[in-house]
Amino acid sequence: MTQHQPDADRFSDEAAGWDDKPGHAERTLAVAALLRATLPLRPDLELLEIGGGTGSLSRELADVIGRAVVTDVAPGMVEVARERLADPRFEGWEARRYDIERDELLDERFDVVVGVLTLHHMGDVAAVIGRCAQLLRPGGHLALVDLDHDAEGAFHAGVEDFDGHDGFTRQSARSWLQSAGLVEVEVRDAGAITKEVDGGERDFPMFLATGRRP
Known part of the structure; x- marks a missing residue:
């Protein structure tokens, strides 16, 4: 969800009601459906979610990982x-405090690494994507959902202390x-x-960028 301390504090404060925020559940379902349609998910795979918040996306994928x-x-x-994750359905699952940008690389390797609306909170995005790729097993898939570039910076205009990115071009992601x-x-609509x-209401488009580790 975030990698910068002001954002970390803000998201911690909002955590209890995060899943009840308007549009969150619908967005989670839509992204989960897109990942199901895009990635070769199987019930024997291990998934790492970066910036995973309350874990709602991973839980939505529980039947295919x-x-x-x-x-x-x-x-x-x-x-x-x-x-x-205390529910018996998620036996063996974990939630950890981990900063993909600053902490040492995890020892484990995964079949899938996913991040949704996480990249725009990072500093060195290219380096973070490189670290995500290192966490993949051979043949594993990286899937990142984020905002298209917004030159006006309107999406975070009202967010105090936001020091991230105003989305990205799809060519940059690729x-x-x-x-x-x-x-x-591949980079596709999300x-x-x-x-x-x-x-007034405004739509902010998102993309899904995916790739496989050889």
Whole structure:
């Protein structure tokens, strides 16, 4: 969800009610459906979610993966994720506080690494994507959903202390995955987030970038 301390504090404060925010459940279902249609998911796969918040996306994929490790830098989000993963259906799943940008690389390797609306909170996006690629097993898939570039910066205009990115061009996303050594790189539409801006509603398009580790 975030990698910067002001954002981590804000997301921790919002964690308890995060899954009830308007549009969150619908967006989670839509992204999960897109991942099901795009990735070769199987019940024996292990998935790592970066910036996973409360783990709602991973939980939605529970029937097509074997195990998930949900990570976030916001302690409040991790606490809520652990509570949700206490359900017997998620035996063996984990929620951890982990900063993909700054912490040492995990020892584990995964079949799928997923991040949704996480990249725009990072500093060095190319480096983060490279680290994500390193966490994949051979043949594993990286899937990243984020905002298309918004030159006006309208999406985060009302967010105090936001110091991330105003989305990305799809060509940049493609280049970063390719530079990380991934193959079969594709960038496709991933719906949009509708948000009130200047008294009116505006749609902010998203993309899904995917690639496979050889």
